[in-house]
Amino acid sequence: MSKPTPPSLQIHLHTLFFLFLTFPFHATSQVNDSEQTTLLKLKQQWANPPSINHWNSSSNHCSWPEINCTNGYVTSLKLTAKNITETIPPSICDLKNLTLIELQQNFIPGPFPKVLYNCAKLRYLDVSENYFVGHIPDDIDLLSPQLYYLSLSFNNFSGDIPPAIGRLLGLQTLKLDANMFNGSIPQEIGSLSNLEILVMENNSFVPSTIPLSFTKLKKLRELWMREMNLIGEIPENIGSLTALEVLDLSINELSGNIPSGVFLLKNLSTLYLFKNRLSGSIPLSVEALNLTAIDLSANNLNGTIPDDFGKLTKLAGLSLFFNQLSGAIPASIGRLPELTDFRVFTNNLSGELPPDFGLYSKLEGFQVATNGFTGVLPKNLCAHGVLLGVVAFDNNLSGELPKSLGNCQSLLIVRIHGNRFSGEIPDGLWTLLNLTVLMISDNSFSGKLPGRVGTNLSLVEISDNQFSGEIPPEISSWETLTVFKASNNLFSGTIPQELTALPHLTTVLLDRNRLSGNFPSNLISWKSLSTLNLSGNQLSGPIPAEIGFLLVLTELDLSENEFSGQIPPAIGDLRLTWLNFSSNRFTGRIPSEFENSAFDSSFLNNPGLCASKPSLGLNICNSKTRNSSKFSSQFIVVVSSISAVLFVIAMTLTLFVVRGFQKRKIGLDSMWKLTSFQRLNFTASNISSGLTESNAIGSGGSGKVYRVPINYSGDYVAVKRIWNDKKLDQKLEKEFLAEVEVLSTIRHANIVKLMCCISSDNSKLLVYEYLENRSLDRWLHGKRRPSSVSGSVHHVVLDWPTRLQIAVGAARGLCYMHHDCSPPIVHRDVKSSNVLLDSEFNAKIADFGLARILVKHGEPNTVSSVAGSFGYIAPEYAHTSRVNEKIDVYSFGVILLELVTGKEANDGDETTSLAEWAWHHVQKSNPIEDALDKDIMEPCYLDEMSNVFKLGIICTGTFPSTRPTMKEVLQILFRCNNPMAFREKNIGREYDAAPLLNNSKRERMVEHEDDGFTSIV
Incomplete structure (x- = not known):
């Protein structure tokens, strides 16, 4: 018989048993509390980004959307695009069970985060699209051996990729693309036997061959090595x-x-080998029947297109353009059932186009330009109703256009110029709702212009055809028209007044027709017109004075008509780059602005014209010399006649040269040196052919800017062409190289993307992404111009939330330049015209022609001359030429004042600039709201606008030391909607603008001894 257990022991055993049963619960609870504490600590160390404000101690962290838990433990941390601006703290690995970290699309600075070596269970790491800099460490293999996914894409890592990366043997995905690697490609990557996806593209490695070790990656499914400076041959x-x-x-x-x-390769679905120096013929035997996309364009391939391509029943895209391929297109390609995009332009192809194109597949793009094709266009191109573009210019195609194109409602672009087409345009083609571009010049089309066109038609080029009749007054309904080129046709009658009602017109070419009557009056709607050519007609009468109100007009040609009367003096106010009034009946004095050698051939064969100086070969404007200059006038007539003959000969030779240039396919590209910095879907000749006046959208001191179409889908790029003025060659060469040097190293959402630079013997081009809403100054200050240009789309008033969004975006770009680039970059010409806006009004800093990478500490940091624009130049820069980031802060402060007041930088009432005006406004104790833009000021925005006004004043302080850094400016803008005291305590510094407003002296300062920071108080 056993002894009974003592009561005290029973209680003790019960207690132990209870503790034993409940221990896991308490342990888990303690771990949960500890992990929540770690997460809240992370939030604090990341400066409490508003995107994770819901992280608080009153809720269960496993319920936060960025956190995944397994069995109560944090295993996944997903913080994509959370506006994190601080480094990754070591405490992140206090989450002991963490297997997945996603921190992409943030603003995390600094070197590679070695703190992640301590995350022992990490399997998935994505830190792409941040601001990491420096080398990948040589001991990167200290990351968890369980790691199977690593993405470092879209950062600023440089140098070599360390061989140690080949010891992360568990990797299945490795992404290193879009960085600044400039070293070698390690053979050791070939040791990653489990690798399935390898992405290394868009890096500037030293010239390297494809490592032979890569051919050992038997599990590799995707290999992306675009734009890596690869040389040599593709391994056999x-x-x-x-x-x-x-x-x-x-x-x-x-x-x-x-x-x-x-x-x-039987599993191959996508093959991109475009823009290399591959030669020879395309292999004839094709067993990769899974291929959906082939792009072999921009090489030196010759021979014919293999017949076997017609067996690729899954092929959706075939691009073979810019090669030296010859022969006919295999008819079987036209019958491929999945083909949507077919591009073979600029080759030596010939024969007739296969008639079945579009009949068996949903064809979207058809580009066969610049070849030697004959016969007609296939009639079934739009059989499935999804065709976007027909690009077949510069061939020998003939016959009439297929009537089916007139019913193709999806059609965006038709470019068939430079062929031998004839007959009339199908009626429905003019009125297609989506048609944007119609380019049919240099054919033998006939007929009359329609009274109505589609609502999106913006570019019409019908020159060098046989169109006749009058220009219909219904042309006023062509409301979206921007370019109208109708030179060398048979149009008659008068120029209808209704043509001048089209507000978006930038180019009108009606030269070499049979037009008569007077120059149209009431030109007020032509506010966007930059090019006007009416030469070679029978127009008569005076030129209306309103022509002087066409403020953006740069080219004007009225020669070879019967115009009479005086030349309106207001024309002298225009900034014309080309002017031709010759061979008319003008009388009187020419505007004095044209009395220089730039216009020495602009007024020939107008016996009644005179000038105050003899430099133009005109009569002197006084009676004595008029009578004594009869012999001189006769001499001028003879010289003019000879010049006219020489001019005709020169123009004829030029025409042959241009035609030969257009037909010289591969030779064209060889004239250009193209250096790309991004993925490109265009070539140098695409860009050069688009540098026409109809595509010009602006000009500045160093060049003209063009909007150039690059494909049939309506995509554009912006091209800045440096002026070719020999007197400025050295200066402009320096600006060109500076802009390329800076922009080619920058990748940031708020800095305009430089796609490539193109050079030839006499031209230098910078190709940027095209931003639909152009520059900020057009939106802010368009309404300040004379009424003759009011009402344009860019005069729509931007509301305050949009302006604040623009301020934040521009500040982000400058903040990146000043604080996250190594070495830092100062722009030197920050102004509202250099803040560009995309379709969503996101701001991007542009025009780095004056930018300068800052010298190292201790080296002289002055420049030889002051650059910048009046109203934006910091005082110390004007006097000492000292270059540092604070001159950009000053200029950005002026932009802030522009945004809140609506005034221009040089608009300061009785003072000299907007910054001075704002300071005087405050010194006089005037209410801030009196300075704000009345067009947008609403009670709910008053505090925000007032705070930004104060920030603008602080940024434009006289002394550089009184101005905040761009990092501080950005943080202040994030919090400017706080109606309390406008105070910023970021990075250990305090800003209080309130005392400033009660201060009578702008320059009162006090030095904060704790951090050496000077602020206005």
Whole structure:
């Protein structure tokens, strides 16, 4: 018989048993509390970004959307695009069970985060699209051996990729693209036997061949090596990568033949080899029947298009343009059932186009320009109703256009100029609702202009045809028209007044027709017109004085007509780059602005014209010399006649040269040196052919800017062409190189993207992304112009939330330049015209022609001359030429004042600039709201606008030391909607603008001894 257990022991055992049963619960609870504490600490160390304000101690952290828990433990941290601006703290690895970290699309600075070595269970790491800089550490293999996904894309890592990365043997995905690597490609990557996806594109490695070790990656499904400075030949045994589905080796310097093994990869679906130096013919045998996209464009390939391509039943896109291919297109390609995009332009192809194109597949793009095709256009191109563009210019195509195009409602672009088409345009084509571009010049089309066109038609080029009749008065309904080129046709009658009612017109070419009557009056709606050519008609009468109100007009040609009377003096106020009034009946004095050698051939064969100086070969404007200059006038007539003959000969030769240039296909590209910094879907000749006056959208001291279309889908790029003035060659060369040097190294959402630079012997081009809403100054200050240009789309008043969004975006761009670039960059010409806006009014800093990478500490930081624009120049810069970030802060402060007041930078009432005016306004104790833009001021925005006005005043302080940094400016803008005292305590510094407003002296300062920071008090 056992002894009974003592009561005290029973209680003790019960207690132990209870503790034993409940221990896991308490342990888990304690861990949960600890992990929540860690997460809240992370939030604090990241400066409490508003995007995770819901992280608080009163809620369960496992319920936060950025956190995933397994069995109560944090295993996943997803913080994509949360506006994190601080480094990754070591405490992140206090989350011991963390397997996944996503921190992409933030603003995290600093070197590679070695603190992540302590996350022992990490399997998935994505820190792409941040501001990381420096080298990837040589001991990167200290990351968790369980890591299978690593993405460092879209940062600023540089130098070599360390061989140690080849020891992360668990990796299945490795993404290193879009950085600044400038070293070598390690062979050790070939040791990653589990690798399935390798992305290394868009890096400037030293010239390297494709590592042979890569052919050992038997599990590799995707290989992306675009734009990596690859040289040499594609390895012949690349066909051993039997799992390969995607191969992209484009935009490199690869040479030699395309290995036949490429087309034997049975799993291959995407093949991109465009823009290399590959030669020879395309392999004839094709077994990669899964191919959906082939792009071999911009190489030196010759021979014919293989018939086997017609067996690729899954092929959706075939791009072979810019090669030297010859022969006919295999008819079977026209019958491919999945083909949507077909591009073979600029080759030596010939024969008739296969008639089945579009009949068996939903064809969207058809580009066969600049070849030697004959016959007619296929009539079934739009059989499925999804065709976007027909690009077939510069061939020998003939016959009439297929009537089916007139019913193709999806059609955006038709470019068939430079052929031998005839007959009338199908009626429905003019009125297609989506048609934007119609370019049919240099054919033999006939007929009359329609009274009505589609509501989106913006560019019409019908020159060098046989169109006749009058220009219909219904042309006033062509409301979206921007370019109208109708030179060398048979149009008669008068120029209808209704043509001048089109507000978006930038180019009107009606030269060499049979037009008569007077110059149209009431030109007030032509506020966007930059080019007007009416030469070679029978127009008569005086020129209306309103022509002087066409403020953006740069080219004007009224020669070879019967115009009479005086030349309106107001024309002298225009900034014309081309002017021709010759061979008319003008009388009187020419405007004095034209009395210089730039216009020495602009007034010939107008016996009644005179000038105050003899430099133009005109009569002197006084009676004595008029009578004594009869012999001189006769001499001028003879010289003018000879000049006219020489001019005709020169123009004829030029025409042949231009035609020959257009027909010289591959030779055209060889004239240009193209250096790309982004993925490109265009070539140098695409850009050069678009540098026409009809595409010009602006000009400045160093060049003209064009909007150039690059494909049939309506995509554009902005091209800045440096002026070719020999007196400025050295200066402009310096500006060109400065802009390329700076922009080619920058990748930021708020800095305009430089896509490439293009050089030839006599031209230098910078190609940028095109931003639809152009520059900020057009939106803010368009309404300040004379009434003759009011009402344009860019005069719509921006509301305050949009202006604040623009301020934040521009501040982000400058903040990146000053604080996250290594070395830092100062812009030197920050102004509202250099703040560009995309379709969503996101701001991007542009025009780095004056930018300068700051010198190292201790070196002289002055420049030889002061750059910038009046109203934006910091006082110390004007006097000492000292260059540092604070001159940009001053200029940005002026932009803030523009945003809140609506005034221009040089608009300061009785004072000299907006900044001075704002300071005087405050010194006089005037209410801030009296300075704000009345067009947008609403009670709910008053505090925000007042705070930004105060910030603008602080930024434009006389002394550089009184101005905040751009990092502080950005933080203040984030919090400017706080109606309390306008105070910013970021990064250990205090800003209080309230005392400033009661201060009678702008320059009173006090030095904060704790951090050496000077602020106005």
